[in-house]
Amino acid sequence: MKERMQIIKQYLQENGEAKLVDLEKLFPNISSMTLRRDLKRLEEFGDVVLTKGGAKSISHLSRIKEELYSKRLVENTSEKNLIAKKALEFLEEGRSIFLDSGTTIMYLAQLLEKQKLFITTSAPNIALECVKNPNATINLVGGELSRDNLSLSGINALDFLNNINIDTAFIATSGFTIKNGFTCGNYQEAEIKKKVIAKASKVIVLMDSSKFGKSMPFTFATLDDVHHLITDDNITSEAKNKINLKKQNILM
Amino acid sequence: MKERMQIIKQYLQENGEAKLVDLEKLFPNISSMTLRRDLKRLEEFGDVVLTKGGAKSISHLSRIKEELYSKRLVENTSEKNLIAKKALEFLEEGRSIFLDSGTTIMYLAQLLEKQKLFITTSAPNIALECVKNPNATINLVGGELSRDNLSLSGINALDFLNNINIDTAFIATSGFTIKNGFTCGNYQEAEIKKKVIAKASKVIVLMDSSKFGKSMPFTFATLDDVHHLITDDNITSEAKNKINLKKQNILM
DNA sequence: AATAATTGTGTTAAAAAATAACACCAAGGA
DNA sequence: TCCTTGGTGTTATTTTTTAACACAATTATT
Structure with a gap:
């Protein structure tokens, strides 16, 4: 072309x-x-x-149409796109990866080209996006579909995750503070994320800067649980320092 | 409006x-x-x-875009739409229903309005369509996503189905002959359909007339297994008679 | 009930956008 | 070399869209 x-x-x-x-x-x-x-x-x-x-x-x-029916409205699209591009660097051909639900991860899914990958996800919309990649094997966790974030959860999802291995997990978050760590708004969702993080060899969190300083009810990870944090450069240098104090591998 | x-x-x-x-x-x-x-x-x-x-x-x-990536090309859309409308009559508020994968079932999913329903499905695209209904609880079977028909299958999907109850199952088929019954092109998919049919109190097959006379490799049901067969009136009266010989409840 | 405000509608003229037709040029093949 | 092909730019023409206004019909307000 x-x-x-x-x-x-x-x-x-x-x-x-x-x-x-x-x-x-x-x-x-x-x-x-x-x-x-x-x-x-x-x-x-x-x-x-x-x-x-x-x-x-x-x-x-x-x-856009999906957003009409789920609650959220997507903001910071260009930031999310940039974050997704950075996350691409952590992809290795032939690996088993997990893709969380969320719009930032959706951008990542759209960037996947023809890599041979074994993909597991908890988001049906992301699964449908990934299926366009002819060399990927797509596995979708089972469970109840949440209208809020279009993600699957429940006992069956956890069971599913018990039986697979994950090299790299790409996780989205609804909020982050030093005090509470990474948080999300739904108990079931937190359970899934926790399980994925426990099973993955490498955990990468994708978070646009607007999430920094916000806390949601359920903590699913602390800074120590994740290996890389990818964000955009709208994050304040103060915040950046606070994180870097604990961790060197923040990307933006 | x-x-x-x-x-x-x-x-x-x-x-x-x-x-x-x-x-x-x-x-x-x-x-x-x-x-x-x-x-x-x-x-x-x-x-x-x-x-x-x-x-x-x-x-x-x-x-259309989905079809670009899965193999099939949708034909007989108006027939499928009519079939889906007829299937609506079998819906009862508050029930647990199963929706199979397939374009005809997708039309059915689009016709679902605000009924309170407990929906289980093996198709992520159909799950995403159903989630627009604010009163439905959507459960998605887990498993590997097939590129051919966008349906989930595998051991995890079967496990999931073991643990739920189904009042009415709406099933699609790729082929039907008197000799071989209802058939589909994929072993795993046949397994799922069989399991659903075994668990459902009422089984309704949606089949446009083009499927009649075609056999696919795997049989998942015979005429005796299903309670209703919905098709369009392009079916030959000969075929109609053959089916009615065995069964009275064919709709078109 | 009378009045006012709102909403939907049809008509027209003007603006914007899409199309078709043609000419041109460069690259590649016979 | 000449011919073909594919992409491009220009122009004139047609189609589509917009904006502005006038006029009901409906609904709300007094």
Whole structure:
């Protein structure tokens, strides 16, 4: 595929939408006719739907729709995207990984290309995203589906996790404070995360900076339990120092 | 919501797309400006995306995208929709039901409104559709996700099913012949279906007429195992007679 | 009940966007 | 070399969208 179309595709991925006028600014010396033709080709490819004056990413639209029914509203998308990109570095071909539920992890799932991986997850939407990778084996934990965060939990999920091995676990968090550690809003969810962390050889937490300083009811891990923490650079240097005091491997 | 908008919404649901010119034909004495405004309101509602000259249903788009990655291509959509509508009659508020994987069942899931239901399913995409119903409890079987039909299977899925009770099971099939009964293309999937059928008090098979006369490798049920068979009226009367010879409760 | 505010609707003119048709150029193959 | 192919830019034309206004019909307010 042409480089220009790759850039447009990425733009679509990140912004959800691309207006023709935006693209014209992005490529000042390309005619609008050509950009229009590019969008048309992307549509034939299947990832995009043409709208008046531009195009929208279908996966983005589905995500919006999901959010309509689950509670949350996704914010800090570009930060989350960056965090996900950093997390990619911890992926090794042929490994068994766990993907937690959550929008940041969804971005990570979308970045997975054709790596041979054994993926276990507690989020059906993430499983469906991963299945697009033809070389991945996808396992989904069973259980009750929570409307809040679209994640599965319950005794069956825990049973499932008992029977598998995990090299690297990518975990999302709803809150973090030095005092309470990593926290989430749901007891069942905390149970799952705890179990995953206990079983994984390497634990990587993905957290955008807005979560810092917030505490949710249930703690599922402390700083000592995780091997890497990936966040964005909107985190205050004070916070950064506090964490680094205890731990060197914070990434941003 | 206005009746006209309801009709448009249904049109969108069934056709995936509505061009303005189509709507103008559908409502000959409504101005195109008004229809345009209707589509705009539907967009704000979140279910559709406006395109050049009309609108497209987002869930339809996501389905198309799913098909791009799983193998199948959905055919006979209007038949499947009709079958799903007939299946609705077998739903009773407050019951425990099982939803199989498959596109016909997906149509059924989309028709579920606000009934209080306890839903178990082996298909993550169907689980995500059902979660939009605020009164349903959704349970998803665990296991490995098949790329072919987006369904979960394996020992964990069977375990899960062992521990739940099912009033009514809605099952899809890939093929049916008098000789071989109901068949599907995957051993693991057949195991799941068998288990569900064994546990359910009432078994309803949804099958569009194109499946009749086709045999797949694995039989998961015979006519005697199922209580109702719902199909469309493209089925030959010969086939109909053959089935009715054995069974009275065929619906079409 | 009378009045006012709101909402939906249709009509028109203007603006914006999409398309079709054609010419051009570069790369690759016969 | 010449021919084909695929991508590109330009222009004119058509289609689609928007904005503005006028007019009911409905609902709320006095």
